Amino acid sequence: MQIFIDTANIHEIKEATKMGIIDGVTTNPTLIAKENRPAEDLLKEICALVPGPVSAEVISLETEGMIKEARQLSKISSNIVIKIPLVKAGLKAVKILSHEGIKTNVTLCFSPSQALLVAKAGADYVSPFVGRLDDISQPGMDLIRDIKTIYKNYGFRTKIIVASVRNPLHVVDAALLGADVATVPFSVIEQLIRHPLTDIGIQRFLDDYKKIPKK
Numbered sequence: 403m404q405i406f407i408d409t410a411n412i413h414e415i416k417e418a419t420k421m422g423i424i425d426g427v428t429t430n431p432t433l434i435a436k437e438n439r440p441a442e443d444l445l446k447e448i449c450a451l452v453p454g455p456v457s458a459e460v461i462s463l464e465t466e467g468m469i470k471e472a473r474q475l476s477k478i479s480s481n482i483v484i485k486i487p488l489v490k491a492g493l494k495a496v497k498i499l500s501h502e503g504i505k506t507n508v509t510l511c512f513s514p515s516q517a518l519l520v521a522k523a524g525a526d527y528v529s530p531f532v533g534r535l536d537d538i539s540q541p542g543m544d545l546i547r548d549i550k551t552i553y554k555n556y557g558f559r560t561k562i563i564v565a566s567v568r569n570p571l572h573v574v575d576a577a578l579l580g581a582d583v584a585t586v587p588f589s590v591i592e593q594l595i596r597h598p599l600t601d602i603g604i605q606r607f608l609d610d611y612k613k614i615p616k617k
Contacts (some may be wrong), residue, residue, distance in 0.1 A: 426454035449479035459485035500524035535568035
């Protein structure tokens with residue numbers, strides 16, 4: 403399973419990249435707004451840091467506007483992937499962009515039926531939001547399981563990005579279900595690293611080392 407970092411923060415991206423665990427980046431207007439920089443400049447820097455896919459989202463709600471934005475964003479770098487909202491206009495845009503060779507990531511997916519249409523439209527990625535489903539007492543990972551089954555049944559090439567990840571269990575469950583990607587905030591990446599028994603073990607080794615007689 404690939405791990406993308408869900409952020410537009412350059413420091414977080416650099417830190418995660420140094421660990422050798424990051425395969426790509428997902429951004430959205432909310433994350434970019436936090437950085438208080440022009441979006442294009444920020445995306446250029448991110449694309450230079452990470453050779454894998456970097457998702458950049460359109461803000462238009464009309465097909466023609468989405469296509470125009472997508473074409474412009476795709477000029478930033480060859481690894482840009484266009485995030486498109488899962489609406490009727492978005493599916494139309496995905497169909498056209500896929501024929502032009504522009505990669506797409508359809509976002510805000512909350513049902514198997516939506517995911518089926520995304521795959522048929524020709525998207526490269528679909529992003530089901532598991533955390534937001536959990537928030538309304540609907541198990542988000544059930545959606546990942548259903549999409550995985552549907553895509554396997556028909557050999558769809560669309561990859562599943564488990565999004566709205568809130569905790570390490572989401573990442574582990576995504577891997578157990580065979581999701582293609584989990585896009586993870588930096589804070590959750592740090593949680594994935596830590597375990598209390600690891601900390602206890604390190605401290606014990608350090609304490610025991612002090613007991614070793616010195617020459």
